[in-house]
Amino acid sequence: MRQRVLLFSFVLVLVLLWSAFDSLKVDYLILVNRNHSLPSYWDSIVNLVPTQSVDGEMVYVEEETLIHFRELQQDLLLKYDIDLQIDSAYRDYNTQKELANQLRAQYGVEYVNVYVAIPGFSEHETGLAIDFTLVKHKVLDKVLGHNDNKAYEQIHSILHKHGFILRYLAGKEVITGYGYERWHIRYVGEEAAKDIYERKITLEEYLNIY
Ligand SMILES: [Zn+2]
Numbered sequence: 001m002r003q004r005v006l007l008f009s010f011v012l013v014l015v016l017l018w019s020a021f022d023s024l025k026v027d028y029l030i031l032v033n034r035n036h037s038l039p040s041y042w043d044s045i046v047n048l049v050p051t052q053s054v055d056g057e058m059v060y061v062e063e064e065t066l067i068h069f070r071e072l073q074q075d076l077l078l079k080y081d082i083d084l085q086i087d088s089a090y091r092d093y094n095t096q097k098e099l100a101n102q103l104r105a106q107y108g109v110e111y112v113n114v115y116v117a118i119p120g121f122s123e124h125e126t127g128l129a130i131d132f133t134l135v136k137h138k139v140l141d142k143v144l145g146h147n148d149n150k151a152y153e154q155i156h157s158i159l160h161k162h163g164f165i166l167r168y169l170a171g172k173e174v175i176t177g178y179g180y181e182r183w184h185i186r187y188v189g190e191e192a193a194k195d196i197y198e199r200k201i202t203l204e205e206y207l208n209i210y
Pocket of ligand 1: 129183184
């Protein structure tokens with residue numbers, strides 16, 4: 001009898017440990033927006049890997065997100081001859097703070113209120129978000145609007161096949177809290193991405209949190 005109790009306790013401890021460990025895996029559906037901050041445990045569970053930005057600088061992206069971004073790049077190159085590159089990816093708290101300050105000085109407070117997150121509330125702090133750019137257009141064109149509409153349409157049409165969504169949709173500003181950003185993509189996994197794309201909804205609507 002005593003042995004059985006011991007065995008039962010042992011199994012129970014294993015199950016508890018396993019579930020505690022399991023709950024600390026990266027949640028690809030994590031919601032970070034103007035109302036939902038990054039969970040404090042996030043930095044300790046996310047696996048960030050280095051890669052290069054369009055400017056040749058070292059940037060970090062969450063492991064699985066980067067694998068799928070590489071597939072997206074390949075697909076776009078083969079299908080449409082589009083050279084998609086990373087403009088910005090993971091940003092830590094301090095980098096986000098500096099960026100917000102810099103953009104406030106450069107473009108004013110209104111621009112920041114529409115397009116920039118305050119530190120602790122940026123999706124870029126998850127490592128699952130990427131601001132992309134097309135090599136021929138370079139970084140600033142996204143702000144100035146000198147864009148190749150057709151290329152953007154082609155990019156947007158296949159994001160979901162690689163588990164990405166266009167995060168800030170036109171006409172959904174009230175829900176997302178951000179202006180339309182045709183360069184900001186977010187990895188959520190293939191299943192959710194497909195559903196979100198087909199229903200033309202936001203992550204907030206998919207999760208029913210807004
Ligand atoms: Zn972004």
